[in-house]
Amino acid sequence: MKRYTIKDLARLLQVSPSTISRALSDHPDIGDKTKKRVRQLADELGYKPNYLAANFRKKNSKLIALILPEINMFFFPSVIKAFEEKIHQAGFSLIVFHSNNSLEREMENLELCVQFSVDGILLSVSSQTSNLEHLSEIAGSIPLLLFDRVIPNDAIATITIDDRKVAYQAVEVLMKKGHKKVCGLFGAPNLHISKERAKGMQEAMIDYGVTPESDFIIYGTKKEVMTQLINLFDVSRYPTAIFAMSDDLLVGIYQLLAQHQLSIPDDVAVICISEGDSPDFFFPKVTYIKHSGEEVAERAAQMLLQLIEKKPLLNKNQLIEPQLVMQDSV
Amino acid sequence: MKRYTIKDLARLLQVSPSTISRALSDHPDIGDKTKKRVRQLADELGYKPNYLAANFRKKNSKLIALILPEINMFFFPSVIKAFEEKIHQAGFSLIVFHSNNSLEREMENLELCVQFSVDGILLSVSSQTSNLEHLSEIAGSIPLLLFDRVIPNDAIATITIDDRKVAYQAVEVLMKKGHKKVCGLFGAPNLHISKERAKGMQEAMIDYGVTPESDFIIYGTKKEVMTQLINLFDVSRYPTAIFAMSDDLLVGIYQLLAQHQLSIPDDVAVICISEGDSPDFFFPKVTYIKHSGEEVAERAAQMLLQLIEKKPLLNKNQLIEPQLVMQDSV
DNA sequence: TTGTAGGCGTTATCAA
DNA sequence: TTGATAACGCCTACAA
Numbered sequence: 001m002k003r004y005t006i007k008d009l010a011r012l013l014q015v016s017p018s019t020i021s022r023a024l025s026d027h028p029d030i031g032d033k034t035k036k037r038v039r040q041l042a043d044e045l046g047y048k049p050n051y052l053a054a055n056f057r058k059k060n061s062k063l064i065a066l067i068l069p070e071i072n073m074f075f076f077p078s079v080i081k082a083f084e085e086k087i088h089q090a091g092f093s094l095i096v097f098h099s100n101n102s103l104e105r106e107m108e109n110l111e112l113c114v115q116f117s118v119d120g121i122l123l124s125v126s127s128q129t130s131n132l133e134h135l136s137e138i139a140g141s142i143p144l145l146l147f148d149r150v151i152p153n154d155a156i157a158t159i160t161i162d163d164r165k166v167a168y169q170a171v172e173v174l175m176k177k178g179h180k181k182v183c184g185l186f187g188a189p190n191l192h193i194s195k196e197r198a199k200g201m202q203e204a205m206i207d208y209g210v211t212p213e214s215d216f217i218i219y220g221t222k223k224e225v226m227t228q229l230i231n232l233f234d235v236s237r238y239p240t241a242i243f244a245m246s247d248d249l250l251v252g253i254y255q256l257l258a259q260h261q262l263s264i265p266d267d268v269a270v271i272c273i274s275e276g277d278s279p280d281f282f283f284p285k286v287t288y289i290k291h292s293g294e295e296v297a298e299r300a301a302q303m304l305l306q307l308i309e310k311k312p313l314l315n316k317n318q319l320i321e322p323q324l325v326m327q328d329s330v
Numbered sequence: 331m332k333r334y335t336i337k338d339l340a341r342l343l344q345v346s347p348s349t350i351s352r353a354l355s356d357h358p359d360i361g362d363k364t365k366k367r368v369r370q371l372a373d374e375l376g377y378k379p380n381y382l383a384a385n386f387r388k389k390n391s392k393l394i395a396l397i398l399p400e401i402n403m404f405f406f407p408s409v410i411k412a413f414e415e416k417i418h419q420a421g422f423s424l425i426v427f428h429s430n431n432s433l434e435r436e437m438e439n440l441e442l443c444v445q446f447s448v449d450g451i452l453l454s455v456s457s458q459t460s461n462l463e464h465l466s467e468i469a470g471s472i473p474l475l476l477f478d479r480v481i482p483n484d485a486i487a488t489i490t491i492d493d494r495k496v497a498y499q500a501v502e503v504l505m506k507k508g509h510k511k512v513c514g515l516f517g518a519p520n521l522h523i524s525k526e527r528a529k530g531m532q533e534a535m536i537d538y539g540v541t542p543e544s545d546f547i548i549y550g551t552k553k554e555v556m557t558q559l560i561n562l563f564d565v566s567r568y569p570t571a572i573f574a575m576s577d578d579l580l581v582g583i584y585q586l587l588a589q590h591q592l593s594i595p596d597d598v599a600v601i602c603i604s605e606g607d608s609p610d611f612f613f614p615k616v617t618y619i620k621h622s623g624e625e626v627a628e629r630a631a632q633m634l635l636q637l638i639e640k641k642p643l644l645n646k647n648q649l650i651e652p653q654l655v656m657q658d659s660v
Numbered sequence: 661t662t663g664t665a666g667g668c669g670t671t672a673t674c675a676a
Numbered sequence: 677t678t679g680a681t682a683a684c685g686c687c688t689a690c691a692a
Contacts, residue, residue, distance in 0.1 A: 003444075003471070005685055016663045021687060029661060051445040052391060053685035056382040057668055063425070071411040073403045073607060080410070081401040084428045093442060095393070096426050098414045112423060114333075115381040141333070251611045258613030277403060281581045281611060283588030335669055346679045351671060359677060383669035387684055 004047045013041060024049070055117070064304065065118045067097045067109050069126040069149060074247035074275045078293030083122065086301030092119065103128035110138050118142060120304045124149045127188040132156060143307035147300045149193050157307065159300050159318040161291050163193050166322035167200030167245065170271045170289045173330055174241045175208035179269060182216060183229070183239035185249040189219035197245045197273070226252045233260055241269035247278040254282055270329040284328035295320060334377045343367060354379070385447070394634065395448040397427045397439050399456040399479060404577035404605045408623030413452065416631030422449065433458035440468055448472060450634045454479045457518040462486060473637035477630045479523050487637065489630050489648040491621050493523050496652035497530030497575065500601045500619045503660055504571045505538035509599060512546060513559070513569035515579040519549035527575045527603070556582045563590055574602035584612055600659040614658035625650060
């Protein structure tokens with residue numbers, strides 16, 4: 001049950017610790033027979049290297065941090081899964097922090113990243129985060145990549161979907177079907193992602209000669225958004241189409257529409273931006289623009305690993321192409 | 331941008347490193363004015379302790395590992411969130427591993443836990459894991475707690491919902507409504523959790539004088555289960571009620587029932603075991619037995635922290651009480 | 661091809 | 677109340 005160290009192996013094999021160290025890391029200087037002896041003994045005794053010691057010595061931790069503003073059920077799980085997968089393949093482990101949309105906790109988490117000497121950080125900012133003052137310093141010492149909820153800048157690398165375009169594409173589908181009364185549901189109003197998507201919606205409408213109506217552009221938490229939507233219904237102000245900028249909002253309106261006995265797409269057309277699971281929960285299946293957490297995570301991992309290896313990024317601010325998935329709700 | 335060390339502070343204040351170390355950790359031996367001087371300088375210089383060094387020295391990592399067999403969208407996200415929250419409060423950080431339902435990767439992850447000297451491990455076993463041979467050794471050196479997908483045993487602590495009871499309760503609701511033709515949908519057939527829940531279903535039926543029919547007890551991945559269900563429908567073998575053991579299966583049948591124009595609950599009653607989100611996606615809202623990831627995670631955190639502090643557990647094998655949430659699908 | 665020795669930053673022990 | 681020193685396990689110049 002005792003944990004053997006390199007010194008133990010050295011003593012047992014009557015060689016020096018450095019020989020063991022080198023043999024275990026397959027150093028070319030060490031002879032094949034020595035390597036064999038060392039490996040065999042290591043196996044026998046169940047020798048496990050002590051990362052704490054090695055990482056301390058080498059000043060890296062083999063940890064990559066993921067800081068999330070929230071953990072919803074739609075987008076972030078697939079990010080966690082795909083990101084863990086990718087960095088694991090590259091020999092890193094994943095340390096997950098949760099800022100709960102608090103700037104203070106975001107900073108606290110970043111501090112922990114420094115203390116743990118993580119090798120890289122993938123961050124989606126909290127809804128309270130409006131600038132990157134607190135990031136500029138840390139970005140100087142640890143590779144940092146912003147994703148999904150980003151703050152546009154040219155100092156820190158980012159990867160995100162083209163928010164304006166994705167919303168534009170969604171609403172364009174509705175425009176092409178001739179909808180005039182379109183209601184858009186968005187997240188927290190101070191988030192760049194919400195603002196961009198709302199802009200995309202309005203641009204699409206204007207390009208198709210439709211005037212956006214301000215009370216049909218709704219921002220907030222899921223609950224707030226639903227309340228406002230109910231208020232509209234209560235005064236018989238019904239849209240002919242609804243655009244939801246997230247899965248979370250989609251599942252909210254679904255329940256509401258059914259309660260009001262509005263059928264999809266006959267009474268109300270529905271389109272959303274989605275990770276891709278929830279549109280298939282419903283019948284008819286919902287038409288959506290795919291925003292794949294998996295793709296974001298994979299590309300983020302690739303970028304971050306490049307930064308860690310100090311390879312230059314071809315493009316510091318990467319955009320993911322949205323992709324329309326036509327189903328039956330429009 | 332340089333990272334200051336205790337030695338730096340010592341040099342600047344003309345005291346010894348040990349004094350700095352003690353002052354920073356608020357050791358009673360150190361005088362108040364010294365502490366003040368030290369803290370002030372540390373603040374000024376932005377001194378950040380090096381966890382790698384401290385943890386190495388203290389032989390702990392302040393890391394708690396969470397090893398998940400998969401990352402679905404329903405149950406595990408709330409576990410991650412609540413668990414991170416709790417252990418963060420206790421000064422630990424969360425390192426997340428994903429075994430992808432592979433025993434090999436589960437073992438590899440456990441190995442990494444040793445190498446990182448994590449202070450505790452919360453594990454939900456992979457679907458390939460059928461015994462705990464690979465766990466007994468590690469459990470001797472690192473506090474280990476199994477949750478959700480557990481293997482019953484009396485050596486390693488576990489926390490899980492009372493699987494048999496939760497399924498019994500669900501099916502009992504159907505029995506009381508007089509259903510005779512009940513179809514049960516379950517996960518991987520080799521998982522203890524699936525077998526227990528199927529047993530609970532059958533017990534409830536038998537207790538109410540109904541004979542379970544074998545082709546109405548379906549095991550497998552979501553896809554496999556759906557295929558079998560479709561096969562039944564295709565030969566006009568319709569149940570009057572369906573019990574789904576997970577959210578994943580619930581959303582699967584919903585789509586299917588709508589396609590077949592079966593209305594809920596008039597044509598088919600539906601009940602499931604759920605984390606609590608997905609039943610409200612649908613209309614009518616689905617009746618379910620709540621299996622809260624949050625509650626599991628909170629109690630798991632509490633237990634694991636106790637193990638880490640070497641406090642004895644009152645009960646090594648804890649069960650969570652299921653809770654019926656009556657809605658409109660039965 | 662292998663050994664020696666020093667040091668990474670922190671903490672604990674012992675001494676002053 | 678503070679200081680000196682050694683040690684944690686590993687890695688890597690440098691020496692042999």
